[in-house]
Amino acid sequence: MEGFEVGYVDEVGEQRVPLVHARPVLFEGCRPVRGFPSYKGQRHFSGWWWSATSLSLVGYESWLERDTLMMLDFDPLVVGVASQPFWLFWATEGKPRSHVPDFFARLADGSARVLDCRPAVRVKQRDRAAFEATRDACAVLGWRYEVVDAWPETLVGNxxxxxxxxxPRHGVPAVAEELRAVCSAPVGLLDLAESVGDPIAVLPVLFHLLWRQELLVDLSVPLRPETVVSPSAGVAW
Known part of the structure; x- marks a missing residue:
């Protein structure tokens, strides 16, 4: 592989720089380098996810991408996310190659994750070469790179x-404060809601706190009324 370059679209327009100059670029604020087509008969599903992290719409091109975007939105360490964030250009044996990763995620410590989403059965040799090149380029920048094959069904369902x-409209401050106070020790989900008030009014706030991981449950098993809710002590997945 020969000299990596990175192409992206910022508020000024299209940019193309050597790889080492891409480290300070705020890709989480850049526009997608290509669109999200939707047409009759297409075999994948494009759409937009409203991100609670960025308070904006982020595009996806498959159910796997949607689920990955959702999991990035759920991750409290992620502070910014963008889809189709940049072109990566390089050459192999003198032949030009390029690849657009699916997602870029900025983490709270300033580091980054770059992700591609592809079921293993659909990965071809050309894909493997592109993923390997992207991994090498990310390593130069100190970024974590991963290829997502699938998510555990129960986890992603929860x-x-x-x-x-x-x-944020579900984070009613007075109810949220009371839920945190009552949940100073592990307690059943429905019991917790009923101890604060009418479950119809309280449960949306409780689910919002679980989304924000201010309260925690075991997400590896299906959520039920008796699911144990605990005070936050870290990421639950």
Missing amino acids: VRWLAGYRH
């Missing part, structure tokens, strides 16, 4: 439910 309550 997070998808909680995502329905991700909007």
Whole structure:
């Protein structure tokens, strides 16, 4: 592989720089380098995810990408996310190559994650070469690179439910404060809600706190009324 370059679109327009000059670029604020087409008969599903992290819409091109975007939105360490964030250009044996990763995520400590989403059964040799090149380029910049094959079904199902309550409007301050106070020790989910008030009014706030991981549950098993809720002590997945 020969000399990496990075292409991106910022508020000024299209840019193309040597790889080492890309480290300070705020890709989480850049525009996608290509669009998200939708047409009759297409075999994948494009759409937009409203991100509670960036308070904006972020595009995806498959259900796997949507779930990955949702999990990035759920991760409290992620402070910014962008889809189709940049072109990576390089050459192999004199032949030009390029690749657009699916997502860029900025972490709270300033580091970054770059992700591609592809089921293992659909990864071809050309894909492997592109993923390997992207991994090498990210290593130069000190970024973490990963290829997402799938998410555990129960985990992603639970997070998808909680995502329905991700909007800040569900974080009613007085109710949230009372829930945190009551949940100073592990307690059943429905018992916790009923101890604060009418579950119909309280549960959306409780689910919002679980989405924000200010309160925690075991997300590896299905959520139930008796699911144990605990005070936050770190990331739950």
